[in-house]
Amino acid sequence: MSATRMLVLGVMHWAGRAHGYQVRTELVSWSADTWARIKPGSIYHAIRKAAADGLLEQDSTEPGDGGPDRVAYRITPEGRAELHRLVREGLSTPGDPWMLNAAIAMLPVLDRDEVRALLATRIKALDETLTRLREWRADPGQTPEHVLEQANLWVGQARADQEWAASLLDRLNAGGLQLPQPPASLHPTRD
Incomplete structure (x- = not known):
């Protein structure tokens, strides 16, 4: 979950605001499903959990493309602090290749x-x-x-x-x- 959380927070940080489908599309375009072992459902779960933890806040709601409305989120200051903590942990602590891969992808935040x-x-x-x-x-x-x-x-x-x-x-x-x-x-x- 931490590698997924790191990547979701990183995409939200860079995007300014995004909904789950945008985050998923971005991470899939990076092949994160392969090198960070991320599944599409885990991205949506990470977004909901980050919002519940105060790391993301709801920004707006957009009509979905024939489906439910899409909720766009924005990263909070606590979310940025958590993103930095996760990148630091992933880069400095051996033992979890998924965290290391995610930290490498997020190097520009440091x-x-x-x-x-x-x-x-x-x-x-x-x-x-x-x-x-x-x-x-x-x-x-x-x-x-x-x-x-x-x-x-x-x-x-x-x-x-x-x-x-x-x-x-x-x-x-x-x-x-x-x-x-x-x-x-x-x-x-x-x-």
């Missing part, structure tokens, strides 16, 4: 210096993870050999994650990777 600091935090957390996994492999106790293959897999995944984060951090430190403006299909809001 400034360059903060992205660099969060990547450094991620790299350090991955160092700690690799240390624990190597210790487990070195002294597996009663763990069956075939189960230790999980540790081998996780070491490889953590290394790949760490290499990616270090490479992105290097690019940012060298002045590369200009964080883009919001997608052209959306109109950014002014904070």
Whole structure:
């Protein structure tokens, strides 16, 4: 739910106001159903939940195309704070690839210096993870050999994650990777 919530809040933030079908269309155009494991129904659920939590507020109602009226929402200040929190968490904390993918899509909501600091935090957390996994492999106790293959897999995944984060951090430190403006299909809001 958090990756879906992050992406819904991000689209609402950039769009200024949108209804569920617009959010869904935007996220499907990004293939978020694949890399963030988002289902259309979860988008509508995330919108309703965010509204109930005070992260979105109803802006207007529009006639639907032959169906029910469409409710357009606008992100609240609390919603922007939650969006930033989720992006920070997804970028800095290893272990949830769906959150990381969503955070990468939402990088433009953070400034360059903060992205660099969060990547450094991620790299350090991955160092700690690799240390624990190597210790487990070195002294597996009663763990069956075939189960230790999980540790081998996780070491490889953590290394790949760490290499990616270090490479992105290097690019940012060298002045590369200009964080883009919001997608052209959306109109950014002014904070």
